[in-house]
Amino acid sequence: MADNVPRSIQEALLWATERLAAAGCETPRLDAEILLCECAGVERAFLLGHGTECVPAEAWPRFQEWVARREKREPVAYITGHREFYGMDFAVTPAVLVPRPETEHLVDEVLALAQTRYRAAQTILIADAGTGSGAIAIALAAHLPHAQVCALDSSREALEVAWRNAHRHGVRDRMCLVQSDLLERLPWAVDILVANLPYVADEEWPTLAPEIRFHEPAQALRGGANGLDLIRRLLRQAPARLRPGGAVVLEIGAGHAAEAERLARAAFPGGHVRVGQDYAGLDRVVVVQTP
Ligand SMILES: C[S@@+](CC[C@H](N)C(=O)[O-])C[C@H]1O[C@@H](n2cnc3c(N)ncnc32)[C@H](O)[C@@H]1O
Structure with a gap:
């Protein structure tokens, strides 16, 4: 033609x-x-x-x-500049991971916890570590009108995208965005800590599609030798940053369930730890509930 x-x-x-x-x-x-x-x-x-x-x-x-x-092999979302997540439209740039449908499961888990553990009009303090486009944090802020959400990321460029998305969805006044190494600069202790951190293991990296390897930010994906470096570090920081009765909800990768569960039990010896599956039946999330 x-x-x-x-x-x-x-x-x-x-x-x-x-x-x-x-x-x-x-x-x-x-x-x-x-x-x-x-x-x-x-x-x-x-x-x-x-x-x-x-x-x-x-x-x-x-x-x-x-x-x-x-x-x-540039991802469609980078070309069009946006992607739907949890029924909401998010701006995305090459500075942020393209939000994945399986990550919606994390939002479901947090909403379920919020409903069962907190009264409807109670203020819930939430932190989203490694917020990227802000998809998780903003979806939660939009569905929990009494929540205050702190979105953290080590990337300033990612936080700029998250800020735009928070504005777009009208939740900016209930959010704070903080450049931070994991929870280092989290300004307050929280009721719920949620995170989809990088978890691709070194040996898995070369097997990933060109859309991921050559276009998405490596620091949004790579989690060290076995993929659990950041999750391990976050779980070490988390106990000191949770309010009494708080919960942690973490996305995990294929094959990580047993080790992530072990790390969570070590970090929260008195907590209740479980692994949840996504809609494809794959282990996708570790949930810790503290007494
Ligand atoms: C897998 S992406 C998740 C993005 C978004 N939460 C989502 O689910 O679409 C991980 C994010 O963690 C951020 N990140 C990586 N290392 C970090 C660190 N040490 N501290 C804070 N954020 C980090 C990356 O910049 C990236 O935005």
């Missing part, structure tokens, strides 16, 4: 799908549809019903440019 001639939506999608499939993208048709929708400012349903119509002329150059970026 000549690069400067916009064709029908069907043809444009076929062209892009073939290029993305050849580049090794896992979901080439879906990616092509998302990129075209963003470029043309339409919903996906529109593409299905209007396949024979021309791609809007003004959308075509950008679509070509975006398909070329996706061919280099």
Whole structure:
């Protein structure tokens, strides 16, 4: 297809799908549809019903440019600049991890704890360590109108993205954003500590998709030799930063459940520790509840 001639939506999608499939993208048709929708400012349903119509002329150059970026395995969310998480739209840049659907399970766990352990109008103090785009912290602030949430990250660039997202979702006044090594600079003790910290082990790193290895920030993903360096350090810091009756909710990686559970029991000898599964049935979260 000549690069400067916009064709029908069907043809444009076929062209892009073939290029993305050849580049090794896992979901080439879906990616092509998302990129075209963003470029043309339409919903996906529109593409299905209007396949024979021309791609809007003004959308075509950008679509070509975006398909070329996706061919280099740049994540779709970095190209479009946003990603949905917990039914909310979050700005993302290459400074932050693209929020993953499995991380929504952490939000569910915290909301369940909040409902069972705190009265509806009670102020709950929450910390989200390694907040990245702020997805977890902001989803919690949005669903818990009486919560005060401190979002921490070692990356200033990530905190800037989180700040924008907090503003976008109208929760900025109940949040503080702090540049910190884990909990070092957490300003107050909290009721619930939640964290999705880097947990990719060194030997797993070379096996990850190019979207992750070459585009997402390594410091958002890599967790040392066996992947548990940051989780281990956080669990050492956590007891001193929890209020009485507090809880810790941590995302874990494949194969980490037994060791993470052991570390949690060592950090909280009097606490109740359990491992929870995500919707795919994989061990995904360690939850500690203190007396
Ligand atoms: C796996 S990402 C999670 C981002 C976000 N919470 C999410 O679930 O989409 C981990 C985050 O931890 C941050 N991080 C890495 N090391 C850290 C440290 N020592 N202290 C604080 N944050 C750290 C990274 O910058 C990154 O934003």
